[in-house]
Amino acid sequence: MSTDQVAVRERRKAIGFVLPALVWTLCFFVLPFAFMVVMSLWQRIGTKIVHTWSLDNYAAFFAKPHFLQGLVNSLEITLSVTVISILLAYPLAWIIAMRIPERWQRAALILAILPFWTSYVVRSYAWMLVLARSGIINQSLLGIGIIDEPLELASTRTATIIGFVHFFVMLLTLTIYANLKQLSPNYARAAADLGAGPVRTFIHVILPLTIPGVMVGAFLTFVLCIGDYITPQILGGNKELVLPQIIMLQIGRRADLPAASALSILLMLVVTFVYVLSARWLKLERA
């Protein structure tokens, strides 16, 4: 047998290893996506799906105010969540990375992750308990006498944002911590040698160096937050719907798969757009 034949046989064997995963991805990921694109170009008329090609489902998005409002709600909530989570997580990550002794840091991080080992659905429910009219927050505040009337916290946009921030503070603490640990302590030392105080060192040296890592975390937060259905559905009180809720309404109550498909593709386009934006301007790939 010549070496060429051996090489061909080896290659065929190697393809055999990769093939099951490739076939799986093609059948259950690529093909469904193609079906979804096709479906988004068809129409639902009555209870039937009619195979006429048009962009009506996409046009409907811009024609129906409540669809567009869904996107606006999604963007507003996602941006608030991203900004608040970064502002809350950065100092905590800083404290864990710089102030806590090395051997306790791992424990501090595990402690931060621990509460997220409940079921995802249950976590939103738990916030419902905390924020309810007669829940623990209202009762404590009433008890101390800060408020006279219980606050309407549950079933509001605020509740949705709190539920999201809870999760993303943990996630961002982890990513920013990892980022701070990678930083060589020499930067801070050099800045101090050159006469900068701790505040100036932070603003002019540490912060700029960690921005790329923070942006990666921010992008992750954006993607996971804008695609989420559970938190706004449980905590948001069905008043201001976000895009995933509108998509689920099309699937469930209205059985309008073409509209749901078109909205899903629009949601993907928004995420892709943000990705392109942040990859180009914020040098995502460097981090």
Next chain:
Amino acid sequence: MRLLSTWSGAIYAALIYGFIFLPVIVLVLFSFQGGRFPIPPFNGPSLKWYRSVLADSTLIDALLNSLLVALSSSAIACLLGFLAAYGLARHRLPAAGVQRALLTAPVTVSYLIIGLGLLITFNTFGVAKSLMTVGIGHIVINAPLCFAIIYSQMGAHQENIERAARDLGAADWQVMWLVTAPMLMPAIMASYFLSVTFSWDEFIIAFLLSRFDVTLPVEIWSLLRSGLNPKTNAVGSIVFLISILLLVVIELTVFQKVTRR
């Protein structure tokens, strides 16, 4: 000054940790509620809601369904990921970059969209919704993770050992099964348990692709319709306990081995 910053740092950290732990503490505390509602005042402790969960066969079935789907779909996801990683790391294949990109692509798409695509596909071919279709969905989301983790751990030093085994007369499957797989066991186990965790907790795909037999998150979802109920607290606390046990098992088996090396 120094003292002040230490104190303010400690208070800040305590506040954020308090925020992170608040819902879980309330959840677990009021699962022991004696009264009908999981809100203050607390009167208990009582185990009656746990008894009511254990007596609820729908919930127990859902829990078993979840375990079945998580354990079996993760095994397949892991196998697919391992084989693909082995093929791509050990051989030079045409368009290897494209293959890698394709295999990891599902990570970038939200679960809702993966679920909707599969729903449309199964509808088109008239496949009935079942635990099987949920499992297929979970393999789609978890196989890329298993592939990425195992692929990243396949280094050159293992390749030399594999070559030695081959020189000593081992057949291909023997090399893979007796040499490569044991060497990569920490990565394989890590990706398996990670995959189990994701599948165990996954809601939207399970919701879209199941019908009569449902998984635990979907069953809990329908419990929520009854509003605030200590029984939901009890289920949530049980899920929490199981997940923590899983975490301890991973910590003791997988990561201890990694650090010992």
